Amino acid sequence: MEEIRRAAEAYYENLSEDKKSYARFKFSEMDKNGDGQIDLYEYVEYLDKDNNMALTHPRMFRALDKNNDGGLDFEEAKVLYYITQSGRALFCKSCNTFLTDVYFCCFQCFFKGESVSTYEICCDCYGGNKFTHHEDAIFRDNYSLLSQSRSLALAAPPEKRRSVLGKVEGIVDAANTVAGCIIM
Numbered sequence: 001m002e003e004i005r006r007a008a009e010a011y012y013e014n015l016s017e018d019k020k021s022y023a024r025f026k027f028s029e030m031d032k033n034g035d036g037q038i039d040l041y042e043y044v045e046y047l048d049k050d051n052n053m054a055l056t057h058p059r060m061f062r063a064l065d066k067n068n069d070g071g072l073d074f075e076e077a078k079v080l081y082y083i084t085q086s087g088r089a090l091f092c093k094s095c096n097t098f099l100t101d102v103y104f105c106c107f108q109c110f111f112k113g114e115s116v117s118t119y120e121i122c123c124d125c126y127g128g129n130k131f132t133h134h135e136d137a138i139f140r141d142n143y144s145l146l147s148q149s150r151s152l153a154l155a156a157p158p159e160k161r162r163s164v165l166g167k168v169e170g171i172v173d174a175a176n177t178v179a180g181c182i183i184m
């Protein structure tokens, strides 16, 4: 969780003033009783409205509550904001834990296209072989997947490259829009 916290902090620092105010506004919307903390009740109630089942889990709330005082202050809530805005709300397809830092992703499913959903699992499930997926699956961690995406995009012929990059941009835009609508 520490790594994603640092990412969230960096992400927030680079937001425009407008977006920062928006994050503040979303926080105050969640904080119904206005005490500056989002308690579990406020958290679940807010996320339930958007049918965001995975994030609603109390385990997720506890993970966000860094100092363990039963409430999320604005600093802690930044992580939630980041997770939803960046489309980083990923959960292990095998044990359903939130994928905080490094995780493994099926290479084939990742590049197969929109008809196939991606398949990502936590290090424990991958290392302990605690998952079922198609036999020939090749797994890559999220970092190597990123650099391989670059190689694939660059390996495409120039006229195709634009469409590959366009698609990537489209995906990023869509993820941002969707996340913006769903929560915060």
Ligand SMILES: [Ca+2]
Pocket (backbone or CB within 6 Å): 031, 032, 033, 034, 035, 036, 037, 038, 039, 042
């Ligand atoms: Ca509150």
Ligand SMILES: [Ca+2]
Pocket (backbone or CB within 6 Å): 065, 066, 067, 068, 069, 070, 071, 072, 073, 076
């Ligand atoms: Ca707290």
Ligand SMILES: [Zn+2]
Pocket (backbone or CB within 6 Å): 092, 093, 094, 095, 096, 097, 121, 122, 123, 124, 125, 126
């Ligand atoms: Zn797992």
Ligand SMILES: [Zn+2]
Pocket (backbone or CB within 6 Å): 106, 107, 108, 109, 110, 119, 133, 134, 137
């Ligand atoms: Zn797969």
